[in-house]
Amino acid sequence: MARLQRERDEARAQNLRKPGSKARVLRWTASIVLLVLLALLAFTTVPAFYLRTQLLDTDRYVATVAPLAADPAIQSEIADKVTNQITGAVDIQGITKDALDDLGQAAPRVASVISGLAPVLSQQTTDLIHSAVADFVAAPEFQDLWTRVNREAHQAVVSAASGSNDGAVSISDTGEITLSTKDIIDGVKANLTQRGVGIASQIPSIDGQITVAQAPALPQILTAINTFDKLSPLLGWLTALCAVGAVAVAPAGARRRATGLAGLSIAAGMALLAIALVVGRFLYLDAIPPDSLSPAAAESLFDTVLEPLRTTLRLVFVVGLLIAIAVFLAGRSSAAIWIRQGFARAGDYLTGRIGAHEVKPWQRMLARHRRVIEAAVIGIAALVLILWQYPTAAVAIWTAVITAVVILAVELLCRPAIVTPHPTGPAPDQVSQAAPGGQNPAGGQDAPE
Structure with a gap:
């Protein structure tokens, strides 16, 4: 038995010393390097094409975020913010107190009864304003307004590098992207006037802001977006060339296996991208102060905007696995x-x-x-x-x-x-x-x- 094992070891060593063995090792090494590059390129190329076809395409972006107008978290966030802006601009309690004082002077008998009603009536007025805002954001008019404002937001982000921050959307130096609430407040004022709420006439023209995103490193992000936009076609070609090259340089008789490994490399790149999105989501939500945007609204914004990217990475992941499975079933194992x-x-x-x-x-x-x-x-x-x-x-x-x-x-x-x-x-x-x-x-x- 020992002799047989020794003969096997000698035969194996002799095979390793054959001229073709070194070339085979070099070919496999080159193929593995290309497969690693393939996974990294897939990890980069998919987000690059997402930026090019989604974030930099106004129509696609608007179509993606349009459903947010009907999202309860977004509607609740806008209703709360707009209500606070209106009540902050109008001294509702002061106006109510003055009205009650006037009523008390006109009817002295009820003065003692109504003297303490100012806080209660002020709260009821605030609730009425909030109800009017909530009704407005649930109306079809808000759907159209949301689409228009987000179209302007998209154009503002794309043109932010040139310093163009005019319109209903502004981008601050700290990386906050805000939406103007002027049109919303004007719509709420008209709604209250139709209801016969006299205090609506006291609401001034307010150009408030609602933060929809916050990224302190926004200039670097915009630079990365522009870079990815320019490099996306090149990254696509490099990914294809790495896949073909990994199979071509593989040793003769191992190209089928290299093809299967190429599919697994693509799937691995998508798995890494999925993990990166989970980490990025956590960092994004942690970076937004709760007083600027509620966690529920921030989650809805992030998940909706990145849903096309998630869909694409799932597609590529499935394609990579299908390639690997097909190669395996056609193999000689x-x-x-x-x-x-x-x-x-x-x-x-x-x-x-x-x-x-x-x-x-x-x-x-x-x-x-x-x-x-x-x-x-x-x-x-x-x-x-x-x-x-x-x-x-x-x-x-x-x-x-x-x-x-x-x-x-x-x-x-x-x-x-x-x-x-x-x-x-x-x-x-x-x-x-x-x-x-x-x-x-x-x-x-x-x-x-």
Whole structure:
């Protein structure tokens, strides 16, 4: 036994000293380096394209944040802020007290009764104003106002680098992005006037502000946005080149494995990006003072604006996993062969036509060209994901499911032609099926790469 082990060790050492072993190690090293770069580039490229297609596209951004107008947390935040701005600009308690004093002088008998009602009536007036504000932010008019203001906000952020901070949106030196409440207050004033609330005439023209975001490092963020916008096409090409290069430089016979590792690298990059978003969300919420924006409103803003990025990273993550799974199932490992053989046996069982009926000519033709057909199906699926303007994770999953169903249908329909001998000779895969070695789902031998 010791002698046999020694001979094995000597043979292994001799193989390592072969001229091709060093080149193989170098190829794998280069491939692994490119795979690491692929994961890092995927981690960077997806946010870069999100910035380019989402944050720097006014229509897309407005469409994303439009549902926030109906978000209870946002409506409650705006109602509270606007109410505080109105009550801060109008001395409601003073006006109420003066009115009660005038009433007491006109009717001395009730003066003692109404003298202490000023605080109560002041609070009721404040509640009435809050109710009017809440009704306004829940009305369709506020939906239109919210869309317009956010369109101006987007344009202000994009043009902030040039110092243009005019309009309903302003960006302070401390990185606060605020929305003007002037139009909201004017709408509330008109609403109160229609209700017959006399104090509405006392509300002055107020140009208050509501903080919707705060980033002390806003100048650096804007610089990063502009940089990513310019680099996004280059990052996309570099990501594709790294994926192709990692497979191309892999040793001969290992390119299939390198392809699967490329898919896993992309998925790993998306997993890191998901973790980074969780950390960034925590830091963002922790940096906003509660007195400037409530935690619930801040969460709604952050989650809504970044939802397209989350959707994209899920899509890319699913695509990366699908690549790795497809490569694994096409591999020569015992597990992959066992799975393929299981599919083949299941196909034989489902068709139930092995030797029982004459094989149709179209089945033989389908068996001869099934690989070309399956490759075309996969190519069409890839084009769908590439050409789909804004694909989601659901689009990727359904594309993969439909592709798998079509390929499975092709394999099942042509299965009788594969396992049934042709009258004038063996079927296209009959010889390979009888050959030694592992079999693929179609009954053929797993050929080396």
